Amino acid sequence: MIPNFLTRTTKTKKGAQETHLRWWVTLLLSMALSVGTWNPSGYHFVHYISNTEDLLSGFTPFGILLMVALWILAVKSIFQSLKLYGTIFTVIIILAFIWGLQQYGLVDMSDIGQAGWMATLATGFLIWFGLNASIIWKTLTGVYTTESTEDE
Numbered sequence: 574m575i576p577n578f579l580t581r582t583t584k585t586k587k588g589a590q591e592t593h594l595r596w597w598v599t600l601l602l603s604m605a606l607s608v609g610t611w612n613p614s615g616y617h618f619v620h621y622i623s624n625t626e627d628l629l630s631g632f633t634p635f636g637i638l639l640m641v642a643l644w645i646l647a648v649k650s651i652f653q654s655l656k657l658y659g660t661i662f663t664v665i666i667i668l669a670f671i672w673g674l675q676q677y678g679l680v681d682m683s684d685i686g687q688a689g690w691m692a693t694l695a696t697g698f699l700i701w702f703g704l705n706a707s708i709i710w711k712t713l714t715g716v717y718t719t720e721s722t723e724d725e
Contacts, residue, residue, distance in 0.1 A: 599704045600697075606643055607697030613689035651703030654710075663702055667695045 582590045611619045618640055625633055651660055671691050674680045682688045702709075 596705065600701045603647070603701035603704060604694070604697035606647060606700060607693050610640065610644070612693045613686045647700045647703065651700065654706035655703055659706070660699075660703070663699055664695075667698060671695065 580592060580594055582592045584590060609618055611617045618636070622628065622633065622637060628634070628637070655663060671680065671682070674691075675682050680687050680691060682691065
């Protein structure tokens with residue numbers, strides 16, 4: 574039912590099976606958070622809460638708290654795995670990629686709609702990379718995490 578490239582597994586150095594589905598699930602959730610918060614089409618969370626009569630009616634407070642909690646989780650994971658300089662470097666890489674798309678005429682950043690979608694998708698990709706940076710680092714170096722001591 575699910576395509577093979579989504580469910581492909583690899584064997585870790587310790588012999589455990591690892592599925593690639595987590596990469597796609599975190600990408601989908603990161604993009605959903607970014608696009609769901611704001612996008613140029615107008616169907617987003619910011620539009621919903623800005624057009625409600627009473628912020629304390631119905632499920633609006635629950636939605637606001639859920640969205641704030643998801644963003645706190647996303648920002649915490651980004652800065653925990655990438656730190657400030659890694660986050661800045663990742664943003665620069667994303668901007669360089671968007672600049673390359675602009676140079677080849679694939680996007681027009683003077684169009685507010687396309688610029689909005691690029692910003693929304695870039696934010697989703699930054700969240701995705703922040704969620705998976707420690708896994709990518711472990712794959713590249715074999716070190717999962719390092720702890721700084723007070724002596725440093």
